[in-house]
Amino acid sequence: xxxxxxxxxxxxxxxxxxxxxxxxxxxxxxxxxxxxxxxxxxxxxxxxxxxxxxxxxxxxxxxxxxxxxxxxxxxxxxxxxxxxxxxxxxxxxxxxxxxxxxxxxxxxxxxxxxxxxxxxxxxxxxxxxxxxxxxxxxxxxxxxxxxxxxxxxxxxxxxxxxxxxxxxxxxxxxxxxxxxxxxxxxxxxxxxxxxxxxxxxxxxxxxxxxxxxxxxxxxxxxxxxxxxxxxxxxxxxxxxxxxxxxxxxxxxxxxxxxxxxxxxxxxxxxxxxxxxxxxxxxxxxxxxxxxxxxxxxxxxxxxxxxxxxxxxxxxxxxxxxxxxxxxxxxxxxxxxxxxxxxxxxxxxxxxxxxxxxxxxxxxxxxxxxxxxxxxxxxxxxxxxxxxxxxx
Amino acid sequence: xxxxxxxxxxxxxxxxxxxxxxxxxxxxxxxxxxxxxxxxxxxxxxxxxxxxxxxxxxxxxxxxxxxxxxxxxxxxxxxxxxxxxxxxxxxxxxxxxxxxxxxxxxxxxxxxxxxxxxxxxxxxxxxxxxxxxxxxxxxxxxxxxxxxxxxxxxxxxxxxxxxxxxxxxxxx
Numbered sequence: 001x002x003x004x005x006x007x008x009x010x011x012x013x014x015x016x017x018x019x020x021x022x023x024x025x026x027x028x029x030x031x032x033x034x035x036x037x038x039x040x041x042x043x044x045x046x047x048x049x050x051x052x053x054x055x056x057x058x059x060x061x062x063x064x065x066x067x068x069x070x071x072x073x074x075x076x077x078x079x080x081x082x083x084x085x086x087x088x089x090x091x092x093x094x095x096x097x098x099x100x101x102x103x104x105x106x107x108x109x110x111x112x113x114x115x116x117x118x119x120x121x122x123x124x125x126x127x128x129x130x131x132x133x134x135x136x137x138x139x140x141x142x143x144x145x146x147x148x149x150x151x152x153x154x155x156x157x158x159x160x161x162x163x164x165x166x167x168x169x170x171x172x173x174x175x176x177x178x179x180x181x182x183x184x185x186x187x188x189x190x191x192x193x194x195x196x197x198x199x200x201x202x203x204x205x206x207x208x209x210x211x212x213x214x215x216x217x218x219x220x221x222x223x224x225x226x227x228x229x230x231x232x233x234x235x236x237x238x239x240x241x242x243x244x245x246x247x248x249x250x251x252x253x254x255x256x257x258x259x260x261x262x263x264x265x266x267x268x269x270x271x272x273x274x275x276x277x278x279x280x281x282x283x284x285x286x287x288x289x290x291x292x293x294x295x296x297x298x299x300x301x302x303x304x305x306x307x308x309x310x311x312x313x314x315x316x317x318x319x320x321x322x323x324x325x326x327x328x329x330x331x332x333x334x335x336x337x338x339x340x341x342x343x344x345x346x347x348x349x350x351x352x353x354x355x356x357x358x359x360x361x362x363x364x365x366x367x368x369x370x371x372x373x374x375x376x377x378x379x380x381x382x383x384x385x386x387x388x389x390x391x
Numbered sequence: 392x393x394x395x396x397x398x399x400x401x402x403x404x405x406x407x408x409x410x411x412x413x414x415x416x417x418x419x420x421x422x423x424x425x426x427x428x429x430x431x432x433x434x435x436x437x438x439x440x441x442x443x444x445x446x447x448x449x450x451x452x453x454x455x456x457x458x459x460x461x462x463x464x465x466x467x468x469x470x471x472x473x474x475x476x477x478x479x480x481x482x483x484x485x486x487x488x489x490x491x492x493x494x495x496x497x498x499x500x501x502x503x504x505x506x507x508x509x510x511x512x513x514x515x516x517x518x519x520x521x522x523x524x525x526x527x528x529x530x531x532x533x534x535x536x537x538x539x540x541x542x543x544x545x546x547x548x549x550x551x552x553x554x555x556x557x558x559x560x561x562x563x
Binding site: 036 | 417421423424431
């Protein structure tokens with residue numbers, strides 16, 4: 001009884017902290033997005049609200065709340081309200097299965113997992129919730145009763161469905177390596193520097209591209225392109241309902257960064273974590289310190305991904321719609337299938353011949369290089385023929 | 392026959408392999424933006440930092456006094472005639488005995504007003520003035536006004552202060 005209630009309290013505190021971190025990161029992402037955009041365009045960005053403008057998110061929030069909360073006359077009122085709520089809800093739910101750290105020893109034999117829930121289908125949970133996230137956009141766009149919103153919503157739906165396929169296929173290779181769907185055991189197989197990025201260079205690139213598309217970020221931000229669709233699915237939205245949509249995008253960015261770190265960059269693993277866990281002057285707390293450092297490391301990894309998201313946004317223009325679909329269906333899905341085959345082949349080295357992990361790593365990189373060379377040679381042949389035909 | 396031979400026929404070739412997988416171009420573009428990320432910023436944070444405006448900048452108007460401190464303006468009205476925006480108006484008055492140290496000429500402007508919403512800062516008043524009385528200062532902007540009642544600047548705001556004489560760079 002006593003242990004259960006303590007564990008319950010500790011878990012509640014942990015969930016609250018993760019919630020606060022996620023929302024805080026999302027709020028400051030808006031600020032850093034503007035700062036990064038400004039820096040990349042040789043400007044200085046917002047610097048008026050507080051020192052270096054760090055109160056800018058607060059000012060933005062006040063502005064959002066002060067705006068008129070407008071609901072179009074011919075819209076479906078309840079769905080119009082449900083859209084942004086659903087977006088926000090699904091964005092926040094994904095973080096439940098991300099293992100933000102190892103375990104904390106709270107004394108009296110109470111062990112707290114630094115993870116919301118350790119379900120054995122963790123990665124499927126992420127995929128399920130992410131696909132539910134489309135409903136937020138779709139319902140919002142439909143309920144607005146506006147053709148631009150509807151086109152944006154349809155684009156969002158078709159884009160997310162198309163890229164979820166390649167994303168799922170790229171995950172299959174990870175599952176083959178770890179032998180489990182649980183995010184916790186995926187991270188545990190990567191401990192001590194055996195990060196999946198070494199085994200899965202191609203899979204990571206596919207997953208990264210798909211993550212951009214799933215988050216509706218440039219170069220795949222067709223659902224909300226201002227120039228064609230005046231804002232897409234959130235054309236009719238104002239005040240905090242619009243704020244929810246924008247906010248959920250930033251939460252998605254942070255969470256997908258955390259998921260990518262979990263799947264490909266060892267999660268909360270960092271160099272010397274065994275060393276930190278055995279520092280003598282920390283005594284019994286050494287293990288806890290190591291676990292908390294792991295939590296910080298995972299958040300830093302996720303933030304690096306958030307930076308890459310923004311970096312790409314302020315570098316690349318938007319894809320054309322047929323290019324988007326072409327890339328997804330004819331580019332990424334065959335590549336992801338090839339990646340599954342390549343992973344299986346490279347795993348044969350360790351399983352059958354008792355070779356070291358490095359042979360698996362070498363085999364997977366060699367496979368990617370061979371694939372590139374063969375495709376290059378093939379396209380060169382085709383390319384020359386085309387040129388001769390036109391000349 | 393073409394009018395000029397400047398037009399070029401654009402031949403769109405098929406994309407090469409490197410172009411079709413996008414990634415080399417994306418990495419190149421990201422290198423460019425990262426270079427700019429660390430480069431020197433061009434922004435001037437205006438109210439705190441001010442750009443040097445140059446010796447020929449046309450800013451806030453001033454009605455000059457001469458060396459003894461007498462107002463130079465003789466209310467001839469040439470500036471008002473020259474003004475394309477019709478921003479200047481004045482009332483002339485005759486100088487009385489004992490006012491020689493106040494006004495340089497025998498006639499002076501008892502009222503001299505510039506409507507700052509009309510003024511376009513062209514500097515034609517400065518060119519028209521035969522007495523070198525009105526100038527557009529090169530180093531001072533018109534102070535901010537927030538109400539329509541503050542728009543018309545009278546002599547109290549325009550006449551040069553004796554403790555803060557205006558000197559152009561060429562005059563020193």
